[in-house]
Amino acid sequence: MAAPVASEEQKFSLKEVLDTFNLCLSENKEVYLEHYVAGWRGLVKFLNCLGSVFGFISKDAVNKIKILVTHMEGENGSQYVTVQSMVKYELDNELVDLTKRGIHPESGCRTLLRLHRALRWLELFLERLRISNEDGKTSVMCSESYNESLAQYHPWMVRKAAGMAFCVLPGRSAFFEVMNVGPPEQVVAMLGEALPLISDVYQITEELYAQHDMLDLP
Numbered sequence: 001m002a003a004p005v006a007s008e009e010q011k012f013s014l015k016e017v018l019d020t021f022n023l024c025l026s027e028n029k030e031v032y033l034e035h036y037v038a039g040w041r042g043l044v045k046f047l048n049c050l051g052s053v054f055g056f057i058s059k060d061a062v063n064k065i066k067i068l069v070t071h072m073e074g075e076n077g078s079q080y081v082t083v084q085s086m087v088k089y090e091l092d093n094e095l096v097d098l099t100k101r102g103i104h105p106e107s108g109c110r111t112l113l114r115l116h117r118a119l120r121w122l123e124l125f126l127e128r129l130r131i132s133n134e135d136g137k138t139s140v141m142c143s144e145s146y147n148e149s150l151a152q153y154h155p156w157m158v159r160k161a162a163g164m165a166f167c168v169l170p171g172r173s174a175f176f177e178v179m180n181v182g183p184p185e186q187v188v189a190m191l192g193e194a195l196p197l198i199s200d201v202y203q204i205t206e207e208l209y210a211q212h213d214m215l216d217l218p
Helices: 016-024 034-049 053-072 083-092 108-131 138-147 156-164 174-179 184-211
Strands: none
Touching: 016 034, 016 184, 034 083, 034 108, 034 184, 053 108, 053 156, 083 108, 083 174, 083 184, 108 138, 108 174, 108 184, 138 156, 138 174
């Protein structure tokens, strides 16, 4: 299965994602929401370049990005500069449904948690791609990454559909091609630069949410 051709506007650039996640962290390790969202916009392009296979994830990510941008551009936007400031503001003002779905289904904390979980899946998948052989099966890499991350949060029907979708993934070379970096060795090298940055952002967010007992927000 060949990867579909993307327009210039939709074209994914691994270098752009690398640069964006490089800007995500402040000197004291706070996560800038503006750059986090920009990084996710790049990752959505990556998913969309591979056709409808990842549609169930990319569409949800786009919706979550819109919600976060609404918060960032709203009247309380100054509270949504970093993930840390957002968490403090929403918890202090009781704007998060902590134990059951309530009147804040689009809180910044809940919204970002969904992107956070998906980021882990992408991190695991891209790492498997990075260390894979030329004939490595992307369907296996993607399924294993999904089962280690997002699957636990999805109902059975979604997991079943995802498993079937992964079976028709293009090969490793098609994934490397849509990254618009160059030959495979350059893609591997740039993934080696980008993935630690993504991992740092993920781990800092994970620890923050764990600190506030928010890893299982309804």
